[in-house]
Amino acid sequence: xxxxxxxxxxxxxxxxxxxxxxxxxxxxxxxxxxxxxxxxxxxxxxxxxxxxxxxxxxxxxxxxxxxxxxxxxxxxxxxxxxxxxxxxxxxxxxxxxxxxxxxxxxxxxxxxxxxxxxxxxxxxxxxxxxxxxxxxxxxxxxxxxxxxxxxxxxxxxxxxxxxxxxxxxxxxxxxxxxxxxxxxxxxxxxxxxxxxxxxxxxxxxxxxxxxxxxxxxxxxxxxxxxxxxxxxxxxxxxx
DNA sequence: GCGACAG
DNA sequence: ATCTTGTCGC
Ligand SMILES: [Mg+2]
Numbered sequence: 001x002x003x004x005x006x007x008x009x010x011x012x013x014x015x016x017x018x019x020x021x022x023x024x025x026x027x028x029x030x031x032x033x034x035x036x037x038x039x040x041x042x043x044x045x046x047x048x049x050x051x052x053x054x055x056x057x058x059x060x061x062x063x064x065x066x067x068x069x070x071x072x073x074x075x076x077x078x079x080x081x082x083x084x085x086x087x088x089x090x091x092x093x094x095x096x097x098x099x100x101x102x103x104x105x106x107x108x109x110x111x112x113x114x115x116x117x118x119x120x121x122x123x124x125x126x127x128x129x130x131x132x133x134x135x136x137x138x139x140x141x142x143x144x145x146x147x148x149x150x151x152x153x154x155x156x157x158x159x160x161x162x163x164x165x166x167x168x169x170x171x172x173x174x175x176x177x178x179x180x181x182x183x184x185x186x187x188x189x190x191x192x193x194x195x196x197x198x199x200x201x202x203x204x205x206x207x208x209x210x211x212x213x214x215x216x217x218x219x220x221x222x223x224x225x226x227x228x229x230x231x232x233x234x235x236x237x238x239x
Numbered sequence: 240g241c242g243a244c245a246g
Numbered sequence: 247a248t249c250t251t252g253t254c255g256c
Contacts, residue, residue, distance in 0.1 A: 123246090143244065144243085
């Protein structure tokens with residue numbers, strides 16, 4: 001259950017960039033998924049009242065997409081947002097929320113890029129390495145790369161490849177008819193084709209796939225509090 | 240040097 | 247990301 005820390009998070013810009021280049025070499029873009037029964041969505045928001053980073057993880061059954069678990073984890077904000085270094089700001093708290101899960105997900109969808117990143121290590125790829133679980137990056141806007149906007153159909157399900165430096169790093173996917181597309185890219189332990197398949201399979205008629213949509217909502221709901229831990233992995237039970 | 244730039 | 251009410255379109 002516990003994962004041994006891969007590295008330090010509070011790094012200077014230069015060290016963070018060097019680390020990304022190193023970690024990117026370990027990314028696996030082949031499918032290493034077993035049967036998928038649980039899919040998780042993660043996201044982070046700022047809790048102004050607490051001046052804290054508020055990360056959320058929502059576990060859904062697959063393919064029913066029913067909510068099975070929800071957790072929140074708050075901690076002091078560590079870094080400002082810097083394009084290309086998002087994982088150093090959001091991943092630590094996301095991992096904190098993730099560690100509260102009773103059931104380990106078979107797949108994780110992240111609000112941000114997978115390998116569609118300048119150094120091929122967006123937050124979804126980074127989290128995949130840390131958690132050792134297949135991950136998919138589901139970003140709402142472009143960070144890097146180009147695509148043929150004219151070729152992209154307006155119907156839900158259509159998509160076009162996202163290219164960067166002659167490489168296909170992801171896909172621009174229309175998840176809802178006549179609505180701005182999503183930028184999908186594999187994170188770790190999964191292929192682009194399979195990533196697109198699961199994102200569409202997790203759609204409920206909204207632009208965002210259900211895992212990410214639920215996590216986004218929970219991370220922004222400052223009124224939702226983590227329910228008292230149930231018995232099961234606690235050490236103390238009542239007298 | 241200039242423009243782009245996940246959340 | 248966040249600021250924020252109504253408004254336009256399916
Ligand atoms: Mg987010």
